[in-house]
Amino acid sequence: MTPASAPRPRLAGWMLVLSLFLSACGDGHRDGDGHGHADEEAHTSDEHARAGEHGGRLLEQDGFAVELAIAEDGAPPKYKAWLYRDGEPLPATAGSMQVELERLGGVRERHRLEPQADGSLMAASVVGEPHSFDVEVRANIDGEALRWSYPSYEGRTTIAADVAKASGIRVAPAGPGTIADEHEVQGLLTPVEGRVASATARFPGPIRSLRASVGDAVRAGEPLATIESNLSLSTYTVASPIAGVVTQRNGTVGGMATEGMGLFEIADLSTLWVDLHIFGADAQHIRPGVPVAVTRLSDGATVTTTLERVLPGTATASQSTVARATLDNDDGSWRPGSAVTARITVDLEPVERMVPLAAVQRFRDWDVVFVRVGDTYEVRPLELGKRDGERVQVLSGLDAGAMVVVEQSYLVKADIEKSGASHDH
Template identity: 75%
Template sequence: MNRNLLLIPLLALGLAACGDASTPAEEDHDHAEGAHAEEPARGEHGGRLLQQDGYTVELAIAEDGTPPKYQAWLYRGDKPLPATAGTVAVALTRLGGIAERHVLAPRPDGSLMANTVVGEPHSFDVVVSARIDGRDLRWSYPSYEGRTTIPAHIAQQSGLRVAPAGPGTIADEHEVQGLLTPVEGRVANVAARFPGPIRALRANVGDTVRAGQPLATVESNLSLTTYTVNAPISGVVLARNASVGSVASENSTLFEIADLSTLWVDLHVFGADAQHIRAGVPVQVTRLSDGVVAHTTLERVLPGTATASQSTVARASLSNADGLWRPGSAVKARITVEQQPARLVVPLSALQTFRDWEAVFVRVGDDYEVRPLELGKRDAQRVEVLSGLSPGDQVVVEQSYVVKADIEKSGASHDH
């Protein structure tokens, strides 16, 4: 059974083991205000009602037609007050101890609104301070979204792995197909010097031979004496075109031998991509039979196009010390045209879709929280982060979907 299919049940079982309904341990795994607590009272504008000493502040995050900003309405008893009757400030503490402050100012519509944006996720501990009719009022409460708690041993069992966000490079890469061929000039066709019957053959297809090694014995029709045909180069016998007793004609090919210690990789590049390919750039070649990867450098881009495919052929050399790269085999390759430095990158494996965001999850202690990202360039392995993370943030890079599933299960995906 695929191990990944067991991860979410394992996580659920482990979390259940943290406590039952009669123990405080369950409280440690509350994901969001409202998941196990009474939903806060809401006012006529949909905001949270904060009440004290006969005064009420209705507080909301305005998102209609504006970037998210705090908005408030003031009341004495059940009667609205003008926006100028008091002041409101909201202090937030985000996961990891990051603090921010939003001061609300009166508006013509009778509300107060901050001019500072409340960044996503809207997940923080909140302290609201107000002064109405000369009275100082204060409220504090948690307001979490996209956050969950996973004990360390459960995270380990679930395969969660984190790594710090940091600088890296984004590669301009081209995925192409290719074919392995013997290097020109390292293939020899072994011929009989004089016609006559073949008396002995001493090599078979696939044999490794050395230069000067006897390959065949032929009886000359002219002198009626035998002579030896030797290997002109060291290499592997690719073909044997003779049999004992048959007659070798003059200059007929008896064997084909190739030095396969190095092979050419002919890569087929199509269309406009060919304009970006140049000699000297790195190439990663993958053997399709077993996934083995080799790294080499592009040597040249051949003039003209391949007749059958109308592609441009880019050629690299490949060391074949183990002999497992075989001429005629298809390979896939990645040509890296350029590498651009980026201030902050994360692996593609860290990305998840959360609500309508491309996001990652960060870990602080045993807490995990979503981070919506603005992304830049990407390659086959990593993506540039333009905003949403700070260098050193501990990002979940493996099994991040487990965190996403736990947040969605808890109902903490979106709560103000």
Template identity: 70%
Template sequence: MNKSTNTIALAIALALTLLLAACGGERSAEAGHAHDAGDEHGQAEEARKGAHGGRVLEQSGYRVELAIAEAGMPPRYQAWLYRGDAPLAATTGSVEVRLRRLDGASERHVLTPRPDGSLIATSIVGEPHSFDVEVLATIEGKALRWSYPSYEGRTRIAEATARTSGIRVAPAAAGMIADEHEVQGLLTPVEGRQAKVAARFPGPVRALRANLGDRVRAGQPLATIESNLSLSAYTVTSPIDGVVLARNAAVGDVAAEGASLFEIADLSRLWVDLHIFGADAQHIRPGVPVRVTRLSDGVSVDTQLERVLPNTATASQSTVARATLDNADGLWRPGSAVQARITVAQQPAALVVPLSALQTFRDWDVVFIRVGDTFEVRPLELGQRDGQRVEVLSGLKPGDQVVVEQSYLIKADIEKSGASHDH
């Protein structure tokens, strides 16, 4: 199934899910704190906002307004206490917020009084602000409790729909970040594996037994020539195993002594001459890994540099580095241009993800993780990168199931649901 079909399949499935949600079914995505709902009995209700823009929690004649303060500081919980509509001093009560995230991780944030009349936590609420919340408060000796979901950057997609749409996950793990150089190259026959087949004595060509492109074996008859000296026919054979690259005679031609009749080359191995420009040449050394890619179909093979030639290519003024590759199937053709990635050095990284997993979300670099049928955003701090992967400094832990293919579909579904950051 191609990408376009996959996208259509997912769009249909998600549209059906949203339709069910509109009729009272489960939501396709819970992308923002504006979707938060639920009191201590689990009954859905619209979140009420207080004077400070926080969520109002009310019970037994008391209120707690709870917000995440972010202005001029890292995000942390802040609360204000009330008896009915009357504000109370922060010292008349206590507040504790307990969070449980999608992956099961739990957090505890204890708020303490401050001079402005609010209570605030010293612990930071990490992104994303997506979790199940339990609030425990005591006001004037009265114990209170609330619980509700507060989700953002989150969506649910059934496993079958995700699989059909080509969404694939892989665990975050340690890896290597490579210092790589992208270069162009040309395939050429290996020197010493070519032969020219010549007439030993002058005379007319009576028969030719090989054509351009034929594979021949050492000792295989290629031509019959009638000698002008002895007037007897003699056979010309192939000196090596190989492929006929050129046939320079036709039946009836008069072959001169030493004239080339055929050119044969053993193409089971080929040279890859890679052209390196400027200062890059100073970093290239024999023995480093090389990945060579065919332009015709994108197939790649791994080999290594054997040598850096001492001379500069006259036409391009480039340094030529040479590798050898196996061509047992004959699909690599002399004279063809190739692309290559030379790995100069590799640096281990504790955690890496493929570049295909990265998306932008708000002003973050993110990936999406999967837990069951739920997908959720993970803002990342990134380190070094190469042409295939990037180092993750924070935001993930080893084993997290990261969306590595079709991650843009997850982003699109979350954004479609109206992602917000309303605390």
């Protein structure tokens, strides 16, 4: 694997590969291979299993055989079987059988097969995904009690705890939460109206000094310039009318100031307006008082504030409705004129079960997460519901409290795909 975004990716990836290699070298029967036959029970493995004429797994013992498959063919998957004696087919009424499964975590289920008109036996119960379990088959054919057991795993792998930790794989329990109904919009930072002032010349005359530059922070009453009055031939001081940041500087030393000339513009940028442009029908859902997450495009920094008002009328140039929020800017890191993105939360809906979006992967034709039991990880196909920018509702496929991989889930997916765990149909 080459985990592009994992912490210490090169080291973590090699540790994972090395651990799996050593595991394979030290355990030649990881899936239960090499057990042979017992007096009452025959053990088979994926490696040694033979296929029957219907494509199912052929289970043989004492001259009897059962061919077992999971039949789908556009219908929900169910167990289907055919009976044989000395290689010859037997009618379905010649025997009875049931299949017991033990899934990861100790969950057990039973499927009883009944004779069908086509000569097979078939279960009425559905085999849920994933088809990954330890299988025990019990059959009675012509009065002979037979039993087989074997592992049939798919979408499953084992990763040692220290390797998972070094690879940044982290799990969290699935449980209830809240899905936000959010609208993502664009916006612009502007100074707050009434917090911009001009330091102006009172009398005409030559400019003798300019003591501030654009970007300087100034105090209220701080001297910014001196001018020699043409009327009195004495100098006077121009002071900053407010505390803030110099955003404009006009004139040059030695140049002439006219009466009322604005030498400096000072803006109090400790708070800024965020003007958000909302288009079309989205404007009907936006109301003051809802949360807004504002993201700075330059570095992705995000702060949360509250929508204060929706302005009347429409912005002429964009034909959008403008919604406004106020942003604290004591550290000066947000700059007026900057473009931002924002997520406006118009509603919060509680759900019984949810997972982070980062936990969800595509596996075969499914949306899945990976659950951990001990050092074993296994796929869980999900039916998903509503989602927001961070979370998604789980409608089915995941038990409450299941430990779900919420970080570096793609590493687990890659390891499962590399192992090539079969789908035993």
